[in-house]
Amino acid sequence: MQRFLILFLLTTACLGAQGQQLDPNDYIYPLRELKQRLYSANFGEIRPGHFHAGVDIKTDAEEGKPVVAAADGYVSRVVLQAGGYGRAVYLTLRNGTTVVYGHLRRFRDDIERHVRRERYERRSNGVNLWFGPGTWPVKQGDVVAYSGDSGSSGGPHLHYEIRDTETQRLYNPVREGIIRPRDEYPPRIVRLHYVEVDTVQGVPVRSVPESYAVIRTAAGRYALTHDGPVGVGRRGYFVAEVTDRRNDVWNTFGVWRVTAFADGIPCFEFRMDSFTYDISRCSDAVSCYPIQINSRNEAIRLAQLEGAPDSFYPTMAERGLIRTAEGQVRRIRIEAEDDCGNRSQLEFDILGRTESFRAEADSAATVLTPGRTGIVRLEREVTARIPAGALYEPVFCRAERCPAPASDSTLLVLTSGYRILPVTTPLHRAMTVSVRAFVPENLQPHTVLAARNVKGRLTCIGGKYADGAVTATTRTTGELFVVADTIPPRIRPLFTEGADLTRAPAMRFRVGDNFSDIASCTLFIDGKWVPCDRLPMQDTLIHLFEEPPARKSHSVRLTLTDACGNTACWEGTIRR
DSSP, rough: HHHHHHHHHHHHHHHHHOOOOOOGGOOOSSSSSSSSOOOEEEOOOOOOTOOOOOOOHHHHHEEEEEEEOSEEEEEEEEEEEESSTTTTEEETTTEEEEEEEEEEEEEEEEHHHHHHHHHHTOOSSSSEEEETTTTTOOOOTTTEEEEEOOOSSSSSEEEEEEETTTOOOOEEETTTTTTTTOOOOEEEEEEEEEEEEETTTTTEEEOOOOOEEEEEEEEEEEEEESSSSSEESSSSEEEEEEEBOTOOOOOOOOOOEEEEETEEEEEEEOOOOOGGGGGGGGHHHHHTTHHTOOOSSSEESOOOOTTSSSGGGGGEEEGGGGEEEOEEEEEEEEEOOOSSSSSEEEEEEEEOOOOOOOOOOOTTTEEEESSSEEEEEEEEEEEEETTTTTOOOEEEEOEEHHHHOOOOOSSSSSSSSSESSSSSSSOSEEEEEEEOOOOOOOGGGEEEEEEEEETSOEEEOOOOOOOOOOEESSOOOEEEEEEOOOOEEEEEEEETTTEEEOOEEEEEEEEOSSSSSSEEEEEEEEEEEEEEEEEGGGEEEEEEOSSSSOEEEEEEEEEEEEEEEEEEEEEEEEEE
């Protein structure tokens, strides 16, 4: 009776996690003139710092495909920005959902004209405009935009997502039956890791992961190459590296569900049906972050961290931890399923070993907990404020120095390195770090914090120098340094001086920066401000000509400023 009750409760939780289902008949396909309906990313894929919020639809490696209203409604928002979705249109539909189209090339003509007027009035390259139901009503099938490659896009495609209008909860379009990809491939289980856990002073401490190779024995069937049972401690969990494929494309995809069974009884389930933007960053908690940052696959932790939302785990026993007594043999089965219903499984035995991992308290460290703000200091040099809600679990924290990289021709390193938290510790909320440093007056406007990434390169965090210290707000952990960047951005026109652009639709520049990225762009033609679009993934800046050619010479002035306050200017002429 007790077992029946447990299974009933698990089933009820599972059904509740799915929420309200959509009617696929309410929606039509969002693109026209496609040769094939192919995809490059699916809903909920684990990305650095977020889950992927929609599906990415290939557009035949071309731009300019008509994007249409999936159902009756109205244009409620239009966004134009350099990063993110680039050009994006939001449609609020009569059925209670909102659809988002991202990475567009251009908007529909009347919307494009309105956006252009707003850009001129605001003298702003980017805009974020909201509209009521009466401004841009649309019928199902109406063209609203044209597909492109804008924003943080790695090639021409349409980002398509569906949200509940009231709650902004995101739906999985494939599980809802609205998008139907061709997929006959079960997920691939790439590798398995075992992590033993002990707790000291309320802090979970983990052993170094033990890794095991996996081979495919049949379609959807996998086995360990390890001979005999896997030795495990008294308490631990597994991490499954998984990936997925679909027909007709070489892209890899995330999985929809991962389930673990111990002796035939379900003890863990991760499932990606929906989420809201406020928990999107919890991708770093769902994954095993120390493994994820070095893997091309999804490294899903088959256990729940304290700060990971319950909504992702319809089935959970003891937070996924598997207890094994010395000499005890248990049967483990791990299943991975994609959102099209294809399933793979891995089965193996575990054996409780004689010795178990024992944690030791770090007496010199500060214990930080998710529910409280923590202050960490390193003498007078470094102060870090880690707010409540930043951590996914309690941790030992001890700030320490580390060697600084050498300065080079592009970057001056002004301090040694400082490690507040290991690079393997993800943060849900940003911490504020202040590092004291002597900085010559001429370098102070160009001084920021930098971090060394997992590949050893320095990346810009930002911040400002004031009162003898650089202060920045960041989610980046690992080694931090005070650096000065005095190199201005690069500008190279993709036309010759005085070129005749009478027949050209646009004026193009190749632009870039050595370290901190471009923060602002200002373009003048004949002394008048004009808008320009920056495509950061292509290192390109574009001005689309709007007026008919006057067949005369025009002066052009482009100014770029990077995030470290360095400015570059190009001046020249064109004929148009």
